[in-house]
Amino acid sequence: MIIWGTGAGGADLGQQSVQECPVCEKDRPFNLLLRYRYAHLYYLRWVTKRQYFLACEICQRGAELNVPETEKALGKDPVPFMTRNGWMFLLGAIVVAVLTFAALTGGR
Ligand SMILES: [Zn+2]
Numbered sequence: 001m002i003i004w005g006t007g008a009g010g011a012d013l014g015q016q017s018v019q020e021c022p023v024c025e026k027d028r029p030f031n032l033l034l035r036y037r038y039a040h041l042y043y044l045r046w047v048t049k050r051q052y053f054l055a056c057e058i059c060q061r062g063a064e065l066n067v068p069e070t071e072k073a074l075g076k077d078p079v080p081f082m083t084r085n086g087w088m089f090l091l092g093a094i095v096v097a098v099l100t101f102a103a104l105t106g107g108r
Contacts, residue, residue: 003042010035011078021056029057032070034078044087047079 013032021028036050052070055062071077077084 004040006037006039006048007045008035008037009080009083013074013078015057016054021059021061023059023061024056028059030054030062031057032065033062036079036083038083040086042090044090045083046087047084050079 011034013034015029016032017030018027019030020026021030031054033053033055034050035053036047038045038047040046050067052065052067053062054065082089
């Protein structure tokens with residue numbers, strides 16, 4: 001049986017600026033928000049879609065941002081490490097299991 005599916009996550013990356021919100025019609029703090037979707041097969045995960053928004057903290061309205069430019073400005077990837085690189089650990093676990101098996105059976 002193959003276990004697979006999709007999931008979604010998000011993060012509030014903190015306040016970026018205070019500016020007038022066109023919806024609230026007042027000065028509001030604007031936060032950088034990340035939303036992402038991922039697919040998984042067993043415990044292997046990879047990110048299928050990511051979106052950044054600069055959104056009003058009060059009404060959550062805002063504009064979608066350009067992904068490469070936003071990530072360049074951030075200087076780091078805010079998606080959790082295991083979601084981005086979970087497949088590497090599975091690969092590593094398989095390699096360790098094979099090597100352990102070889103070491104245990106190789107002495108006979
Ligand atoms: Zn607002």
